[in-house]
Amino acid sequence: MSDNRSFRESAGTLENLLSSSPVLRVVNFHSTPRSRDREYREQIARLGKSFSAVSEADLDRYLATGQWHKAKPGVIPAIYEGYRNGYDVIVPLLEQFGLIGWFFVITDFVKAPPAEQLAFARAHDIGIETLEYPDGRYALSWDELREIGRHHVVASHARSHVLLSALDQAARESEVLGSQQDFKEHLGRPVRTFVSFGGPEYGVHPATDKLIDQAGYQFVFSNLKIQRLREWA
């Protein structure tokens, strides 16, 4: 006998949510090696032709009002983990084709010494299939992040890419509050957006939610949602 109740219930819940909520197109990238440059160029060129860039202010307005205010719909290229090739390969393409990238950065990856970054990646579920940097630096540098932050969005993907609900309170604080502290220290400002490893939404794990509030993040990205939690001062 078939049992697809959880499937039907979840589909129904999402259908109801979709039919009464705005949606946004997102393209999720991880490592973007130069060997795939042509493929990324074609994809980003197509996106740039049909869609508009989404800044934090655009997202804020869209979620606050439910109204998209540009002629073409928005698209968010979301670049996860903080790979160096996001800066080397994707940023020039985004700028050529007029899009704003959202860079979700694991701050301990960035802080790891270059000689240890591959090992850090292997130990923290950060996929690196293409080995392309002989100097061993696979993460973005803070200088690159500061430059990215001038035209694109820098966001927190916590400190070390672990399941927050499985951690003790001190470790969870380090991930959520500590990563925000890292950004304040190195970018000179807090970041507005947070995403957890595994993509749980805000509202499913109260201890994590409390820390997200405490850190002051405005937006939470998850597997199926973008949530706006508060006004941004």
Added chain:
Amino acid sequence: MMRRRNALTAMISGLLGSIWAFISCAPLRRDNSHSTAADSETALLAKQLEQDLALLARRNYAEEGIPMFLVCENLASKDRASTRKNSAPESVALAQELRRNADALILNQPNATEAEIPKILEVLAERDFGMTLSRRADER
């Protein structure tokens, strides 16, 4: 070819349009023609969905750009309906497509779990603004 914001709606109406055209050539039977048409539409969709899911499963998530739709929620407003009441027809079309494809998936996978839901949304996103499925169409 990249499809635009109304592509989803066009896709739905295109698919429905072709189905209705097919039905219009069949002898009119008022008793069960409606459910038969719906069944054959779901069967067609199930086949297409199965093919699309198989194709998308071969993508390299570590290095490819993966399109997805995300639902936007405004938890900051006491009146959460302020966002919802303005939701676009596009969201409604997407919700309908999700329902149709969820019904179709059950045909292929009677024991499907909720873990399949994001995959359906990925298929819808690929059909709307992705490259993998359009490349396949170009190759035909």
